[in-house]
Amino acid sequence: MLRIHFTAADLLDVRFADDPAPLVELELAVAMLQRRDTDPGFVRWRRGLAASGALAATAALRELVPPTGAGPFFLDPIAPDLDQGLELVRRSTNTLVRSELERICGAGLAVTPLLKHLADQDQQAWRYLSDTLRSAYGAVIGTAWPQLRAGFDADLRWRGQVQRQEGLRGMLAGLHPGSRWRGCTLEIPVAKELDFQLRGEGLLLLPSASWTGRPLVGSYPDGPTVLVYAALTPLPYLTQTDPAPGADPDDPVAVLLGRTRAAVLRLTLREPTTSQLAAALGVGLASASEHARALRRAGLVSTARTGRSVRHSCTQLGHRLLAAPTAVVQS
Template identity: 40%
Template sequence: MSDVGGRAVLRVRFTTEDLLNVTFASEPLPMVETAMALVAWQRRDEQSVFGRWRSRVSQEMPGRVRPLLDLLRPDGDNPQFVEPYSRTVDEGLAAVRDAGPQLTADELHRTAARAPGPASWLRALWGRDREAWEQLDGAIRSAYEVLIAPQWPRIRQSFQADVAWRTRLLAAHGIKACLASTHPLAGWTGSVFEVGMPPHYATGLGGRGLQLMPSPFWTGRPLLAEGPDGPDGRRVLMYPALTPLPLIGPGPAEGALDALLGRTRAAVLQLLIQQRTTSELARDLHISLPSVSEHTRTLRAAGLITTRRDGKAVLHSATGLGVDLLRSGG
């Protein structure tokens, strides 16, 4: 998911028409999630959530996936041709191959400058070398088979639960609250949506609107990219799903709240009907302090809890929205 954009803030200007033309993607897309999974594997943030998953992937990932790491870097700011908006892997691979003639020298220079390996394979790819493109095809297929295919029901569960929650949030509190909940550092200045972290990028939507797409693998700030209709169509905002893949149980969720938040985050929210400190949450749930901090950060960004400092203690409690969610069961 290439971030169309280095200082420190993402700024997206909305017109009235844009605000009325914000929708959610209808389903997760296998090529996009394959790319996001490879990005998540290389990142080092949220270790208490993704650490074990990354270790397992490192053991299972076949060597033929290696070329993809020259294209898909941990910040998610990657060439978009390798992650088309296709509903099946076969359609996606065909779209990747069709993109070959349109790749530019500027894109090659930018991609090679970020790649950890030598640029020879990338130059061959951009030069439409048959063997290089066969390597790319095999790498994508292998990554999909290892990372995505076995987990597809859980990926869909995370996606659908997030969309259901934010649709409810949009209906109750409006589009600004919905978008602000996509990241702890997200907010609004007038009609400008802002996320206060690098890289710097400012743009307007020009009345084309925005499609929201949660990913259970992405852990960084929201990524703004061209949509499936190209430069003149609606943009896409990829953001971290409320429940990342490692927190989704292998079987059906016990309830709607577990499906939405994951069992641990649901348990955190339930405990916060009464105010608790970070240490108390860690003790009551038998999890680490860093894990509690990551869960409360996500719940806070979603507007479900508030946090305040009282001397050395950090106090958390459910908001009215959080209590409503608990009462409704999600």
């Protein structure tokens, strides 16, 4: 269980990041590329990067970033611009670098020559790291940045809508399925036992389209405590080029959910089974189930078993999204 302990001052200082952070997105994308428990969209995305040769650009970064996404803090500063982020990486103190490298190696990453050279402040190794970050960003994230930015903005507007209707506590609990409040402590179900005391310094919320894992919390040196959570629409669905059957290319809900998941949400108005969803979308059962599961995590769809079938229905929150898309998705 991840427990985030809020004071009254912390609750008054919960805020969203103004912009997505390029190096955070890159680090989490590198983590996702190593995972095997991802949805079909990420599997296809990884295959596409491998086929184009772009996957090779992340090889060195996989020495620093584990599949858990908990890479070293000096690698992913919260900076809205790539050049600014790279400058912050280059200015990392040796104390921070050594402590973070010890942490990730203690968590299971191998001690490689690159890590040793970075710890020793070898200038050639640091230039190599900077060049690698830039090239990997261009290969994996850069071409998709406009769609990622649009998804980020749409996610923030949607969370604002949820907060207006359900309050701050309801919005925070809705960032990850199964989360709940116990007094002033937000409990998020994860495999490890983790506790974070905010101590009046507030919390910065950062949605990531490159990540579908559990929320990640960390306190940056001389910076805020950040909660990174999975955005409603993962990157592969923001950049998909094949529209769902019957999808409206100008549908504003698709900006938030992706075209396929917007189509899924509308189909759940008819309470279809998973097989009916798959047939309507022209996809496999596993893919249809994953789309429904993602919408269920967001509170937009509920699922119930009736006999040997599983039926999916649109929730009240899903109805509100479909009924007022321009208010939620467009500025």
